[in-house]
Amino acid sequence: MAETIYIRMRHRIQKKSDERIFLQDLAQIIATDELLSSLKNVCLYHITEQDKNIIIIDSTRLIREIKKRYKDLEIQLIGPAQTIIEVVFEKKKVALPFFILVWLLLFIGSGLTIMNFHEDVSMQTVHQRIYTMITGKEIEKPLIFQIPYSIGLGLGMVIFFNHVFKKRLNEEPSPLEVEVFNYQQSLDQYMIMHENKESIKKVDDH
Amino acid sequence: MIISILFVIFVGLAWGITVGAGYVAFLTVFGIIPRLTQLTKTFSKIYAYEWAAVLGAVLGTIAFLQEPTFSLPAFLLILIGLADGIYVGMIAAALTEVLDVFPLLAKRIGIDDRLLILMMALVFGKIFGSLFHWIYFIP
Numbered sequence: 001m002a003e004t005i006y007i008r009m010r011h012r013i014q015k016k017s018d019e020r021i022f023l024q025d026l027a028q029i030i031a032t033d034e035l036l037s038s039l040k041n042v043c044l045y046h047i048t049e050q051d052k053n054i055i056i057i058d059s060t061r062l063i064r065e066i067k068k069r070y071k072d073l074e075i076q077l078i079g080p081a082q083t084i085i086e087v088v089f090e091k092k093k094v095a096l097p098f099f100i101l102v103w104l105l106l107f108i109g110s111g112l113t114i115m116n117f118h119e120d121v122s123m124q125t126v127h128q129r130i131y132t133m134i135t136g137k138e139i140e141k142p143l144i145f146q147i148p149y150s151i152g153l154g155l156g157m158v159i160f161f162n163h164v165f166k167k168r169l170n171e172e173p174s175p176l177e178v179e180v181f182n183y184q185q186s187l188d189q190y191m192i193m194h195e196n197k198e199s200i201k202k203v204d205d206h
Numbered sequence: 207m208i209i210s211i212l213f214v215i216f217v218g219l220a221w222g223i224t225v226g227a228g229y230v231a232f233l234t235v236f237g238i239i240p241r242l243t244q245l246t247k248t249f250s251k252i253y254a255y256e257w258a259a260v261l262g263a264v265l266g267t268i269a270f271l272q273e274p275t276f277s278l279p280a281f282l283l284i285l286i287g288l289a290d291g292i293y294v295g296m297i298a299a300a301l302t303e304v305l306d307v308f309p310l311l312a313k314r315i316g317i318d319d320r321l322l323i324l325m326m327a328l329v330f331g332k333i334f335g336s337l338f339h340w341i342y343f344i345p
Contacts, residue, residue, distance in 0.1 A: 099320065102311075106327035111335025114298070118339055130286065133269065136277040143340060144280055145287040150336035152291020154329045159292065160241060160299035161325060172244065179303055180321070183310070 002072045005031040005039070008079040009059055012188065014086045021045040023066075026057060026083045035070075042069065047087055055085040056196040082196055084188055114153070229263060236300035238293075291336075298332060 008028045015021060023029065024040040031039060044065055045057060059081045066075060118124070127149075131142035173181075233239065239255050302308065308321065 103324060103327045106324060107331040107334075110328045110331025111338065114332050114335040115339040115343065118336070124340075124344055129270070129273070131280075131283060133273065133275055134278050134282055134286070135280050136275045141340070141344065142283065145283040145290075146340040147337065148284045148287035149291035149294075150333055150340065152288040152293075153295040153298070153336050154291075154333040155288075156292035156295020156297075157299040157329045157332060158295075159245065160238075160296045160303075179308065 002074045003032070003035065004074040004076055005029060005035065005066075006076045006078055007059075007062070009057075009062070009077070009081065009083045011080050012084045012086065014088050015047060017047055017049070017051075017087055017089055019047050021047065021057070021085065023062070026062065035073075039066065042066065045085075047085075051087060053087045053089070054191055054195055055087065056082050056192060057085065058082045058196055082192055084191060226263065230259075233259060236297055238296050238300060241296070241300075295332065299328075302328065 006029070009026060010028070013025055015025070020043050022040065023042040023044060026044060029036060029039055042065055044062060045055065047055065059077050063075050063077070066073060127142045127145050128139065131137070131139050131145055239252065239259070243249050243252055243255065308325070311324070
């Protein structure tokens with residue numbers, strides 16, 4: 001009876017440029033010890049300068065390579081059908097001035113939009129009316145209302161994002177982290193469909 | 207005469223229903239209430255929170271149509287102001303999230319690790335923008 005091995009491809013791995021990709025990088029394998037030690041070092045791909053920063057290795061290619069060496073091995077694939085390899089060129093680091101620029105952009109933009117919003121909904125008048133409603137007095141600048149309001153504005157955003165600087169309010173991921181995750185997931189899905197040459201067949205492909 | 211009164215009542219009711227439905231849709235899209243129940247782990251109280259939003263909207267409408275005045279001490283305004291600010295802040299935060307600004311920005315310029323500092327830019331921008339508006343900008 002043929003021996004069975006189980007393979008589970010990893011979803012996403014990072015590799016430096018000019019490295020070789022072995023089977024053990026791409027997938028988790030369940031097999032007998034002796035088989036495993038030789039399978040682990042099967043080379044599937046060599047990243048060269050020509051490669052872009054994303055390479056997708058399909059499971060068919062992996063199985064083909066294994067079959068070439070071990071003809072009567074039965075391969076069971078569990079999990080993802082491909083692995084996304086992210087080629088990391090030298091560690092990309094955002095320059096500090098650039099980062100500060102983005103920070104200031106967000107800071108000023110955020111501040112101006114809230115001013116626009118206040119003007120848009122005539123918030124000054126509303127605040128004056130609330131002041132009159134509570135105290136019975138008229139006032140030009142109800143700052144006793146407006147300063148707590150401004151602080152609350154920041155507080156509300158922090159509560160929503162579930163972050164007080166480095167400290168979390170509880171262990172759940174913040175909506176922002178979930179959002180970043182979803183975005184990454186969609187990107188991966190797109191690349192799996194579009195960059196994986198094995199899964200697209202066009203009319204003019206021969 | 208009676209017909210015109212009935213018609214006015216009908217128009218008012220229709221108007222109110224549309225605005226009310228719109229307000230609820232607005233709250234639903236932003237998901238503020240689910241977010242708060244998630245943070246405080248009070249999922250069972252969600253109907254009470256819904257009623258809080260509805261009653262708040264109705265009382266706010268009455269207050270602004272009737273303009274009652276109470277001679278209460280001014281420090282109460284600090285609490286109301288804070289609550290008002292937190293609510294608007296949560297909506298502002300939800301809005302940036304709905305619009306997917308951050309994931310895109312973080313990915314494009316590769317600053318996934320410093321997301322928090324960028325988020326603080328938004329928070330401080332809102333606080334300082336608001337203070338600037340109230341204290342200096344308005345003559």
